[in-house]
Amino acid sequence: MTGPFHRDGDALVVRFGGETIRIEPWGPDALRLRARPGLEVAEPHVSALLPPAAATPEIEVADTKARIANGRIAAELRIRRRLGAEVPYEPVIRYVRTDTGEELLAEERSHFAGPSPRTFKPLASGSFRLDATFKAYDHEVLWGLGQPQHGQEDLKGSSTRLLQQNTHVVIPFVVSSRGYGFLWNNPATGRADFATNGTRWTADATPGLDYWITAGGSPADILQSYIAATGTPPLLPDWATGFWQCKLRYRTQAEVLDVAREYRRRGLPLSCIVIDFFAWTKQGEWRFDPAEWPDPAGLVEELAAMDIKTMVSIWPTVAANAETYVGMRDRGYLLKTERGVPAVIQFPDKDPLGVHFLTYYDAFNPEARDFHWERVRAGYVAQGFTNFWLDACEPELRPAHPENTRTALGNGAEMLSAYPLLHASRYAEGLKAAGAEDAVLLCRSTWAGGQRYPTILWSGDVWSTWEDFRAQIAAGLHAAMSGIGWWTTDIGGFYEGHPKDPGFRELLVRWFEFGVFSPICRLHGVRVPGGVPFSVEAGEVDYGKPLFEVFTDTGGDNEVWSYGPELLAIFTRLLDLRERLRPYLKGLFADYAATGIPPMRPLGFAFPEAGAVSGQGAYMLGADLLVAPVVEPGARRRGVVLPAGSDWVHVWTGERRVAGPTEADSDLGRPPVFCRAEAWPDLREVFATSDG
Numbered sequence: 001m002t003g004p005f006h007r008d009g010d011a012l013v014v015r016f017g018g019e020t021i022r023i024e025p026w027g028p029d030a031l032r033l034r035a036r037p038g039l040e041v042a043e044p045h046v047s048a049l050l051p052p053a054a055a056t057p058e059i060e061v062a063d064t065k066a067r068i069a070n071g072r073i074a075a076e077l078r079i080r081r082r083l084g085a086e087v088p089y090e091p092v093i094r095y096v097r098t099d100t101g102e103e104l105l106a107e108e109r110s111h112f113a114g115p116s117p118r119t120f121k122p123l124a125s126g127s128f129r130l131d132a133t134f135k136a137y138d139h140e141v142l143w144g145l146g147q148p149q150h151g152q153e154d155l156k157g158s159s160t161r162l163l164q165q166n167t168h169v170v171i172p173f174v175v176s177s178r179g180y181g182f183l184w185n186n187p188a189t190g191r192a193d194f195a196t197n198g199t200r201w202t203a204d205a206t207p208g209l210d211y212w213i214t215a216g217g218s219p220a221d222i223l224q225s226y227i228a229a230t231g232t233p234p235l236l237p238d239w240a241t242g243f244w245q246c247k248l249r250y251r252t253q254a255e256v257l258d259v260a261r262e263y264r265r266r267g268l269p270l271s272c273i274v275i276d277f278f279a280w281t282k283q284g285e286w287r288f289d290p291a292e293w294p295d296p297a298g299l300v301e302e303l304a305a306m307d308i309k310t311m312v313s314i315w316p317t318v319a320a321n322a323e324t325y326v327g328m329r330d331r332g333y334l335l336k337t338e339r340g341v342p343a344v345i346q347f348p349d350k351d352p353l354g355v356h357f358l359t360y361y362d363a364f365n366p367e368a369r370d371f372h373w374e375r376v377r378a379g380y381v382a383q384g385f386t387n388f389w390l391d392a393c394e395p396e397l398r399p400a401h402p403e404n405t406r407t408a409l410g411n412g413a414e415m416l417s418a419y420p421l422l423h424a425s426r427y428a429e430g431l432k433a434a435g436a437e438d439a440v441l442l443c444r445s446t447w448a449g450g451q452r453y454p455t456i457l458w459s460g461d462v463w464s465t466w467e468d469f470r471a472q473i474a475a476g477l478h479a480a481m482s483g484i485g486w487w488t489t490d491i492g493g494f495y496e497g498h499p500k501d502p503g504f505r506e507l508l509v510r511w512f513e514f515g516v517f518s519p520i521c522r523l524h525g526v527r528v529p530g531g532v533p534f535s536v537e538a539g540e541v542d543y544g545k546p547l548f549e550v551f552t553d554t555g556g557d558n559e560v561w562s563y564g565p566e567l568l569a570i571f572t573r574l575l576d577l578r579e580r581l582r583p584y585l586k587g588l589f590a591d592y593a594a595t596g597i598p599p600m601r602p603l604g605f606a607f608p609e610a611g612a613v614s615g616q617g618a619y620m621l622g623a624d625l626l627v628a629p630v631v632e633p634g635a636r637r638r639g640v641v642l643p644a645g646s647d648w649v650h651v652w653t654g655e656r657r658v659a660g661p662t663e664a665d666s667d668l669g670r671p672p673v674f675c676r677a678e679a680w681p682d683l684r685e686v687f688a689t690s691d692g
Helices: 219-230 253-266 296-305 325-331 366-379 416-433 466-481 502-516 547-553 565-595 677-688
Strands: 005-008 011-016 019-025 030-037 058-061 065-070 073-081 089-097 103-106 118-122 128-134 142-147 159-162 169-176 180-184 190-195 198-206 209-215 243-245 272-275 309-314 317-319 345-349 354-360 388-390 405-407 441-443 455-458 495-497 521-523 619-621 625-627 637-642 648-650 660-665 673-676
Touching (some): 011 073, 019 065, 019 073, 030 065, 030 073, 103 180, 103 209, 128 209, 142 466, 219 565, 243 565, 253 296, 296 309, 345 547, 416 441, 502 521, 502 565, 565 677, 673 677
Parallel strands (some): 243 521, 272 309, 309 388
Antiparallel strands (some): 011 019, 019 030, 030 209, 058 065, 073 089, 089 103, 128 198, 169 180, 180 209, 345 354, 637 660
């Protein structure tokens, strides 16, 4: 009888106890593991990984142990005895650095009697419910996992559902301070638990275990390895670093043009104006309503003459009374429930106005993707639109029961996390074929590998509260550590900010400051109309009519002059500052396209050797600027711990500060920002002239 280990080309294969495990090199310093009960491993329905370059691993095989090494990382496997267990032997795996032998990550069994570190519970469909468990390590810091909204800069101690939802974006990749990066290469819904006594990844339904792990000398090395394995980002077009104007919603072509002209009349910077939802006829017809948008091509042309880009919102939803519905249903282009009913969400639509039963087109069906894109091409691209807001692209199922969703590739629990990736991929392909070289996609969700498309992730429909504002800083940093450098948030928050509420006005200014020092700067939100009282004892706004009618009609004004002369003066200074920052940002995005290092970075990522203090709500914008947003109402002073390795300059006063704890005044419009002393000569003029 031969042993359980053998070499298969450049892969190490283990067959033991009815399970097959396959480990192979997948890019420099990285390994990919797949496992499944039976004689063969399985591919996931959608993989984030690109085909790897050829590698020459070192593989050693013995009777009870084996090892595969690729660059900086090695997997060590052995058949471990479990006294007292019903099945006394099992293969266990750990990953080590090849240069030092230091353990990076290891599987761990919770009890000698089970379950195994890799637990497969069979489902009727031929898939499995899967748990994979690993050891926990003291003092480990974890970043990434997409865009969680818990507000914690360190994932350690958190439990996160792997389910795409509005504001909550799943990219199942984490960077560890221990020197490894880990991609759960599985689009299934599930959980990721990073407890102090163990780490567990769970898939609700999957054909098999599939993950990728890499070792690096620094967090930057790890992130670059992940980017190389899942796709390098394109270069952000220059216009996108400017200021974007948006609100819920501009109802007509004339309204959009009036706003754009007013920006130009006032001499205020504006790079893009965004047309939010309900510009369509019906959901699923994917064309402008000619009654309100009589000349879309003329709109694009006039805005272009003002040097303003145009973006329009498109949803992947289809109404039952849309002209496309019957044909899409009959061809199998729609998501269905497992019982075959093609209606998975209730949401307002425009014609007739009111709540409808809607479904989503099936992005897992390539024919459906082609059909959808052809409608978009005819309805929008042919009119000159090449920048699209891909809203509600999670897809936003209500209620969120993915196991009751049927796609062209199988049950929703097995793959729904990848929906936004496939949705955006067809836009990227179509825009490239159309020659739209500077196009971007503003997406509410994405998945692993999403950075290889022109995808700007935004943090969704967050509330206009200080708590939500604070959470967006951590959300942006985790997105960056998940490979997403093109990132933004709704300045001011989305829900129920009242222009006459002094508390909201202060919050809006502080959020605007954060927007100026974010990768993408975009003002958006559904502002409470001025006639609605802002102080209600019940704690909820009483609009005086059904909420959906307010929500789908229009919110209050949201242009920078809408908040009176005092705030306009502050916003004007901040917009001027953003314009002066744009050359610096252009360099950061060029570096991101070349290296995968995002513009927005956690302090511990930027200064791994300096013991940078995380969890401060502060971050690096590029290599030179440390930004400490003011996130408390009424605060006019802010403390921060400056990382070692450099002296720092307070940009508003020019004062030199040494590393360590410091404080700075934080008047409205001037958040604490510090520049590395070495870079100050190059950036001094950006801040010296920003007051106008």
